[in-house]
Amino acid sequence: MAEFDLIITGGTIIDGTRFPRYVGDVAVRDGKIAEIGGKIDAKRGARTIDATGRIVAPGVIDPHTHYDAQIFWDPYCADSSWHGNTTFVVGNCGFGFMPCRPEDRERYMLMMENTEQVPLAAMKQALPWTWESFPEWMATLRSLAKGVNIAAYMPLNSLMIYVMGIEAAKSRGATHEERLEMRRLLNEAMDAGAIGFGFSFLNDQNSHKDIDGSPMPSDSMRIEDAYYLAEVLRERGEGVIQCLCELPPGRVSNRFAVEEMARISGRPVLLNIITALDGMPDYHRSLLDWLDEMETKGLNVYGQAFVNRSWNQLRAIEYDVWQGTSPSFLEFNLARTAEGKAAIAADPAFVARAVEEYDPAMWSGAGGPIETFKLVDAQGAVGYSKYNGKLLGEIAAAEGKHAIEVFFAIIAESGCYADFRTTLATSEDPDKACEILQHKRVVSGTSDGGAHVKFHCGGQYATDNIMWLARDEKRISLEDLHYSLSYLPARLYSFANRGALLEGYAADLYIYDFATIGYDREQYVTANILPEGDWRRVCPAQGIEWVIVNGEPILHNGEITGATPGAMLGVRGAQFDRDCLADLRIAAE
Structure with a gap:
């Protein structure tokens, strides 16, 4: 009988701790790294992978995803896992499906569709709804065959709605009795493995709107209710709080809430x-300085980076990130159907109002000013097809019109199906990117994986950082990048024995060719991989040869192996891992 389940030979090991790279072997047994560093006789392993000339690095830990629904139809969380992401945190921004009363299931799914653009039809097809409470949801997820690891916040919107009812949650603060019940349920959730709680707090400026266009409960909440829940974490001495409370200047900054929590x-x-932000070169520095200030005050605050060269590739029928830019765009979004949106776009009075209300500064979170959107394919707007590949600002100049007028004309003529692409959704300034990623209190990753699937891909953020900042620009070492991508978030979340390639640590890792790692920088791919053959955008990886979770390969050169070794991670770290892996072994037997 072989001593090890797997031996990876001859790779250049970047262990995630910032220790200098070295060439060595990695031996895996029972899902953990048993030996690492020296030459290991291949005969001691049941299986070997030759990693000569390749990088062997810890699997990426993505702190901000919305795979809450997708994990039920896709055990591998495409396309994030294609890029070496092995652990995902869900329940972000306060959105999720637990706890949920049976009568509220439809409403929760509608909210998830409207805020995170997870298709309602897919959720209806795939969610088994075998739970009401957080522990019941956790039990369902632990029994689910998964190719990746999942950890979950208690989503605050769900908790508030469950205890207060949706109308009360959106219109008033919690009563004393309601606070006590939310406190009890949070303790119950953390006993079952929740890693803390997550929410957004952006008042009426969040682009995440409810189905009627109003703010979500946590955005309009009495912040003292969140402070009360923060006391639960203090008493337990465990857990993390996630808070989306910062948008670029001119919109909203609620940093005070983070400081107080x-x-x-x-x-x-x-x-x-x-x-x-290229248009606001000092904006990110103000936040980095603020993180330093929090540290001097003895407060344990981290920033979550959104640093990668992603973009939105969109049709107006699916896109709604612009609904927070002006009242007219909110009205446009609330039309819902292609026919309704096209009719509004054809209304001269509406278009004139949209032009009057347009403020480019409000579009930083919507993909950049409308002038910088590129017309990819005019579809039925044949009068504009000659401009395919041009920016809307360029088309507007050629037509002698405002860019908003051009935009709505194309939408009206195409029936809402013209294809656009943002070009300034993120900054491509490597100096700014490096300033953010190299700050000691910044965690890499805001993929939004599982959300916005018909217009955005973000799971490639680690691949982009490696190819852009480490290889092409030579601004950041792989040692620093993989620390930020894996070990730092593991420490932040108290994921015991994860995030680094060390003996006794979970064998979550990936193997890639540094010279060829990458992705198509021009366009996403359309793939029919949603339930019932529906389509979504994906971003295939290049140069990533193996992705391994808990010691088992789940992907080889982009092909799924069929293995499902994923675990549910909680604040107790390794104990939840062992329980879950034991359950999987028993099920296999």
Whole structure:
């Protein structure tokens, strides 16, 4: 009988701790790294992988995803896992499906569709709804065959709605009795493995709107209710709080809430987002300076980076990130159907109002100013097909019109199916990117994986950082990048024995060719991989040869192996891993 389940030979090991790279072997047994560093006789392993000339690195831990629904139809969480992501945190921004009363299931799915653009039809097809409480949801996820690891916040919107009812949750603060019940349920959830709680707090400026266009409960909440829940984490001495409370200047900044929750809880609080803006070169620096200030105050606050060269490739029928830019775009989005949107776009009075309300500064979170959107394919708007590949600003100049007028004309003529692409959704300034990623209190990754699937891909953020900042620009070492991508978030979340390639640590890792790692920088791919053959955008990886979770290969050169070794991770770390892996072994037997 072989001593090891797997031996990876001859690779260049970047262990995630910032220790200098070295060439060596990795031996895996029972899902963990048993030996690492020296030459290991291949005869001691049941299986070997030759990694000569390749990088062997810890699997990426993505702190901000919305795979809450997709994990039920896709055990591998495409396309994030294609890029070496092995662990995903869900329940972000306060959105999720637990706890949920049976009568509220439809409403929860509608909210998830409207805020995160997870298709309603897919959720109806795939969600088994075998739970009401958080522990019941956790039990369902633990029994689900998964190719990747999942950890979950208690989503605050779900908790508020469950206890208060949706109308009360959106219109008033919690009563004393309701606070006590939310406190009880949070403790119950954390006993079952929740890693803390997550929410957004952006008042009426969040692009995540409810189905009627109003703010979500946590955005309009009495922040003292969140402070009360932060006390739970202080008393338990465990857990993390995620808070989306910062949008670029001119919109909203509620950093005070993060500071107060860090003070009350004594636990890590993760503020998102921190991103670079070419039009506001000092914006990210103000946030980095603020993180330093929090540290001097003894508060454990981190920033969550959105630093990668992703974009939105969109049709107006699916896109709604612009609904927070002006009242007219919110009205446009609420039309819902292609016919309704096309009719509004054809209304001269509406278009004139949209032009009057247009403020480019409000579009930083919607993909950049409308002038910078590129017309990819005019579809039925044949009068504009000659401009395919041109920016809307260029088309507007040629037509002698405002870019908003051109935009709505194309939408009206195409029946809402013209294809556009953002070109300034993120900054491509490597200096700004490096400033953010190299700050000691910044965690890499805001993929939004599982969300916005018909217009955005973000799971390639680690691949982009490696090819852009480490290889092409030579600004950041792989040692620093993989620390930020894996070990730092593992420490932040208290994922015991994860995030690094060390003996006794979970064998979550990936193997890639540094010279060829990448992805198509021009366009996403359309793939029919949603339930019932529906389509979505994906971003295939290049140069990534193996992705391994808990010691088992789940992907080889982009092909799924069929293995499902994923675990549910909780604040107790390794104990939840062992329980889950034991369950999987028993099920296999």
